[in-house]
Amino acid sequence: MKRGGFPPARVLLLVAGCVLMSACSETKLATYAVKEAQTGQDGGGYKIGKPYQIQGVWYYPAEDYNYQETGVASWYGPDFHGKYTANGEIFDQNQVTAAHRTLPLPSFVRVTNLDNGRSLVVRVNDRGPFAHSRILDLSRRAAQLLGMEQQGTARVKVEIMADESRALAMRLKSKTDEPQVAAAPRETVQAETLPPPGSREQAKPIVNSAPPPPRQTVAEPDAQQLANQPVRTVAVKPTQMYIQAGAFQRYDNANRLSAALSGMGQTKITQVVTKGGTMFRVRMGPLPSLDAADALLEKVIASGYPEAKLVVD
Incomplete structure (x- = not known):
């Protein structure tokens, strides 16, 4: 609305918009903060990290x-x-x-x-x-x-x-490694003298520089x-918990580990075929409870076998 002594209408609309935004600032900022927290991705980058x-x-x-x-x-x-x-x-x-x-x-x-x-x-x-x-x-x-x-x-x-x-990694890597690009040069224009009014000669067109090629993008999954x-x-089958102390390509190595752990409980060597070839796994169990599995795992690790882990099968 226009009042006497106020700026012109265009400026007034701008001021009014600012006033409205100011009046709602707390609500909008709160909503924005919630949305930012919901995505949980702002400020993060791609990382593998060191050992x-x-x-x-x-x-x-x-x-x-x-x-x-x-x-x-x-x-x-x-x-x-x-x-x-x-x-x-x-x-x-x-x-x-x-x-x-x-x-x-x-x-x-x-x-x-x-x-x-x-x-x-x-x-x-x-x-x-x-x-x-x-x-x-x-x-x-x-x-x-x-x-x-x-x-x-x-x-x-x-x-x-x-x-x-993979797609997400490529997207984030390209964003991180992207070099700073200098501002694009202004379009070149060729000035031509126009013919006088009524002349049959057509004015020559303005020649612009060719547009840059479209940027290649990597499809990113919608997080x-x-x-x-x-x-x-999904359908699942009953499972058991085991401590897997190690996996070896040679049976002799698996047998030595099995013998070393025999004082802590029953051990078993199983042969499995993986993409890397045949492996011999040394496992202890099944364990009756998670507490029992936790305790045994810590004991095996403390005995000098840091590669041991709890598995479900």
Whole structure:
């Protein structure tokens, strides 16, 4: 509305718009902050990281697009909510994310709860867990959707989503490595003298420089869409927990380890065929409970076998 003594209408509209924005600033800023927290991705980048140690055990982050593992997952939330993740994102316990010790950050994995069959796509954006007997730390929301919040842990199968994770890595790498580009030169114009009015001669066209070629882009998966995929329910079979102390290409090595661990409990050597060839696994178990598995794993590691891990089969 126009009042006497006020600026012209155009300026008045601008001022009015500013006043309206100022009046709603708290609400809009709060909404924006919530949206930023919901994405959980702003400020983060692609990261693999250097080898690191947790309680005497070394871990070696790497790109592994064949990754698949079974074990026990836990969840984390309130104590880390709003803090930075290992790749610089803001952790939001209400988003579907997870922490993994070695996968690239970020990556997408499918997590299947082997206790109830629930399966979900999860975005890995942090390092952890810090307990030797866990293979994945889920956000609180992911734990809720997988039906394990109350229990605190669950037997899970974790599989990397190779295509989606590769595409995301390429996108973030290209963004990080992209050089600073100088400003494009102005378009060149050729000036021509126009003929007098009424002349039959047509004016020569203005010649512009050719437009730059289209930029090559890498298809990036929609993180929000992937993370919001519905929970699936798949058929699962009963599983047991074991401590896998090692895996060897030669039976003699497996047999020596089995003998060394025999004083801690029953051991068994099993032969399996993998992409890398035939392997001989040394396992202890099955274990009657997670507490028993945790205790035995710590004992095996303390005895000089840091490669030991808890597996579900």
